[in-house]
Amino acid sequence: MAHFELHRSKINSSNAVGNDVKKIILGLLVSASALASSNKDVPTMSGKNGYVEPFQMFDNVYYIGDKWVSSYAIDTDNGLVIIDTLDYPYSRWIPINLKKLGLAGKPITHILITHGHSDHVGGAQLLQEMYGSKVVMTKSAHNLAIQQSNKSKGDNAFLPPALDIEIKNDSSMVINGHEFKFYLTPGHTEGDFSLDFTVEDKGIEYRAFVVGGHSVDGKDPKMIDQFLSSMEKIRKISLQPPIVKVNLSNHPHKNYLFENRDKLGTRGNPFISETNFFMFLKQQEHLAKKK
Numbered sequence: 001m002a003h004f005e006l007h008r009s010k011i012n013s014s015n016a017v018g019n020d021v022k023k024i025i026l027g028l029l030v031s032a033s034a035l036a037s038s039n040k041d042v043p044t045m046s047g048k049n050g051y052v053e054p055f056q057m058f059d060n061v062y063y064i065g066d067k068w069v070s071s072y073a074i075d076t077d078n079g080l081v082i083i084d085t086l087d088y089p090y091s092r093w094i095p096i097n098l099k100k101l102g103l104a105g106k107p108i109t110h111i112l113i114t115h116g117h118s119d120h121v122g123g124a125q126l127l128q129e130m131y132g133s134k135v136v137m138t139k140s141a142h143n144l145a146i147q148q149s150n151k152s153k154g155d156n157a158f159l160p161p162a163l164d165i166e167i168k169n170d171s172s173m174v175i176n177g178h179e180f181k182f183y184l185t186p187g188h189t190e191g192d193f194s195l196d197f198t199v200e201d202k203g204i205e206y207r208a209f210v211v212g213g214h215s216v217d218g219k220d221p222k223m224i225d226q227f228l229s230s231m232e233k234i235r236k237i238s239l240q241p242p243i244v245k246v247n248l249s250n251h252p253h254k255n256y257l258f259e260n261r262d263k264l265g266t267r268g269n270p271f272i273s274e275t276n277f278f279m280f281l282k283q284q285e286h287l288a289k290k291k
Contacts, residue, residue, distance in 0.1 A: 042092045043155075050090065054097035055261060057271055059200040061208075061248075063257065064097040066090055069119045070250045070257065072210075073098065074197070076176035079109035082127065083195065083210060084120040084250055088158035091123020095130065110175050111161070113137045114212035114250055115192045116144025118152060124161035134164040136173075138184070140191030142166075167193050185234060187227025187288075188213020194234060199246055201269045208246035209238060209277065214254050216288045224288055231285050238277065247277040254280060 045051040050067040057063055057072075065071035066086060071094060074081040080103060085091050098104050108131040113121050116137070124135050124145075137145070142163045149160040165173075172181045181196035192212035199208045211234060216227045238244040249255035260270035 041089060042096070043089050045093065045096070051093060052258075054101050055264075056101065057199075057261075057264075058206075058246075058269070059203065061199050062101050062103070063252075063261070064094050064101075065252065066093065068251065070248070070252050072248060073101070073103060074178065074199075075103065075106070076109075076178045078176040079107040081110045081112060081175055081178070081180070082108055082133070083112045083248070084114055085111060085123030085127060087119045087156060088122035088126065088152070089155055091126055091158075094123060094127065107131055108133045110165075111135045112180070112195065113141060113145070113161075114195070114210060115189045116141035116148060117189065118145075118148040118156070118158065120250065121145040121148070121161065122152075122156070122158045125159040128161045135161040136165040136167060137161075137163055138167045138191040138193055139163070141189065141193075142191070144189055144191055183233065183237060185212050185230035187216055187223055187230045189217075190226075192230070194230075195248075196237065196244075201272060206246050206272055207242050207244045208248050209234070209244045210248045210250060211281075211284075212250070214249060214251060214280075214284055216291055219291050224291055227288050228285060231281055231288075235278070235281055238281075243274055244277050245272050245274045247271075247273070247280050249280065 043049055047067070052066050054062060054064045060075045062073040062075070063070070064073050069086050070084060071086050072083040074083065082094070085094065095104070108127055111124050111127055111133045113124055113135060127133055128135055142160070145160040149158055152158050167182045170183050172179060179197060183194045183196065185192050185194040194212040195210040197208055198205045216224050247255040249257070252258060255276065263270040
C-alpha cells in the first residue's frame with residue numbers, strides 16, 4: 001500500500017507540474033494573441049497624440065492611461081483588474097502598455113467601468129474580446145455606452161461591451177482575492193459608481209478611492225443636486241477609518257498625476273495624500289455650485 005501511495009503521489013505531482021506548464025503556455029498564447037490583435041490600427045504612440053509611457057504607482061497599481069483620461073491596472077493574485085479603458089482607438093495602447101510593464105502574461109479578469117462615456121468605456125469591448133474579461137457596470141452606464149457607441153464614427157467608432165456583472169446598489173465584491181467596494185454616485189451621469197479599495201506601497205496598505213464622475217455636465221439642476229449629494233456621500237464614506245489617502249481620479253489633471261509621477265522616488269510616495277483627496281472633493285463641489 002505504501003508503495004502504491006508513493007507511486008500515486010509521483011503521478012499527482014507530475015500531473016500538477018504538467019498542469020502548471022499548460023497554464024503558462026496558455027497564458028503566453030493568449031498574451032501573444034492579444035498583442036497581435038492590439039497592434040492592428042494602433043494610433044501613433046506620441047506625446048502629441050496623447051500617449052504617456054505607463055508607470056508603476058504602487059506595489060499593485062499601474063497607470064496605463066493617456067494624457068487626458070486615466071486607466072489603471074490593479075495587480076491581484078490571479079490576474080489584472082482594469083479600471084476604465086480610454087477612448088477607442090487609444091485603448092489599443094493598453095495591451096502594449098501592459099507588455100512594457102511586464103504584465104502581458106497576466107490575464108485581465110475584470111474590467112470596471114465607472115460610467116458610460118466613451119472616453120471610459122471605449123476600449124471595454126476590445127479588451128473583453130481579447131482577454132475574455134468580465135465587464136462590471138451599472139445598467140444605466142451600459143445603456144449610455146450603447147448610445148455613445150451608436151453615435152461613434154470613423155476612427156473613434158467602437159462597440160459596447162457585454163454587461164457581465166451589473167452593479168445595482170452599494171455593494172462589495174471580492175475579485176481575485178482583493179476586495180472592491182462599489183458606491184452609486186450619480187451626478188456626472190445617472191449611472192456613475194465610485195470605487196473604494198486598498199493599494200500597497202512597500203507592503204503597507206492604504207485606502208484608495210476612484211470617484212466615478214468628477215464633475216457635472218451642463219446646468220441641469222437635478223444632476224447638480226445629485227452630484228453634490230454624491231460628493232457629500234463620498235466624503236462621509238472616506239472619513240470612516242482608515243481615512244482615504246489615495247486619490248485615483250479618472251482624469252489625470254484632477255489628481256496631479258503627472259506632477260506626482262515626476263516626484264516618485266524622491267521622498268516617499270507623492271500619491272499618498274489625505275489632503276489631496278479631500279481638496280479634490282471640495283474643488284469639485286465648488287465647481288458644481290458655480291454652475
